[in-house]
Amino acid sequence: MANEKSTFAQAPADKKKLESVVIIGLGYVGLPLAMRCAEKDYETFGLDLDKKKVDLIKKGQSPFKEEFIEERKHLLKKITATTDPAILKKADIVVVCVPTPVDEKFFPILTPLTSATEMIVKNHKIGQLIMIESTINPGICDDVIAPILTQAGLKEGKDFFLGHCPERINPGDKKWNVTNIPRVLGASSPAGLAIAKNFYETIIDAPIKLMGSIKEAEACKVVENSFRDINIAFVNELAKSFDKLEIDVKNVIDGAATKPFAFMAHYPGRGVGGHCIPVDPYYLIEKAKASGFDHKFLRVAREINNSMPAYTVESMQDLLNDIKLPMKDTAIGVMGLSYKADVDDLRESPAIKIILELKKKKAKIIRYDPFISSMSDVPNLTTFLKKCTAIILVTNHSEFAALDPKEFKKNGVKAIVDGMNCLDKNKIKKLGIKYSGIGRK
């Protein structure tokens, strides 16, 4: 184990800027953060297991499409990207941004996090600030990460300082990014909290709320994403009920949202996706279960949101029944594959489940996403429309939402399920095309 001294080991609360940062995990969270550190003149290293990703960054190219990165591409070359964990010996600060997914039974997978911590132990520099930005459930820092460090003989407050500052980044968001989203911060010791605060104040132009403990900081993030999951589940349930009651749920939510207080509009859709909303609640559910508490409400919300892709395909089945077309062998277009608009991120996307459901019913599937050409069956929207008898709109990419409904008619599309309620329902119906939104017939 390396024994170099960090520049701030003796002066934890010193406002002086620290020198070097290693970001572990150069994904949607880690890469923008590394770019921000480089912009703020930290000597910035990026460590990732994925050699392809590292090679692209070395060439000044982003491994994924993200406007924040595109606009600051020059900063990529200021990051020293590597797959070599020995780089950690140089770090005053290590920020861990590795994935925290769930397995097929929705159980948290912590191995990326524990293996990153083991890499830190093997390549440790005394006095290092170790920050976890990955989303974790309350207790992971104290019960899983700190023990790996201390069992290796390292002492908290002397050899290392451990903190958690959950990332709240929202890929594709034009307003909120790593530079301006307020943060919450917790640490294992008051000295660690002071060091971490100094670091984040140099890179973030937004308030940083200091939490009473590292556990409170961990809990903030799972609460934020569970809040969103629950609210979306509520409107998804309303959508199913209003489909039966023949009420347009979108119009109702827009109406309710005119109340200037105590209502927050959430909208239904074909299911939630991405690395956060469909995953993070399970971290809380499992942690609470291990402590003897059943998060019934969260479990129901997950169940409802997980049911939406199948519900979307059922809606298509209903439309096809109306026009006496079988699902089997009918050309059904999946319009959009990514989990949200104008990004190329396929993780946990409802499109995956929708395609599986369509396969079960033996439909002839045509996939198209302008952001994910590797998984598209056609090169462009024009060819897509020409080939489809019916369409399930999965992603509200700007290009799709702006499409003139006449284009559907011109190309002979007979039925549309609008999985994001983003198309002009009335215009489409007037053109004689069968339409169903989610809670919006």
Ligand SMILES: NC(=O)c1ccc[n+]([C@@H]2O[C@H](COP(=O)([O-])OP(=O)(O)OC[C@H]3O[C@@H](n4cnc5c(N)ncnc54)[C@H](O)[C@@H]3O)[C@@H](O)[C@H]2O)c1
């Ligand atoms: N994507 C989001 O919108 C978002 C927002 C807020 C928080 N988060 C959280 O941030 C964390 C990272 O998410 P992401 O979207 O950036 O993931 P990602 O998959 O885009 O990136 C993670 C990177 O870590 C690398 N990696 C995995 N294990 C590693 C290891 N042991 N050592 C080095 N590199 C390793 C992977 O190769 C990958 O490049 C997760 O906990 C997630 O829940 C994500």
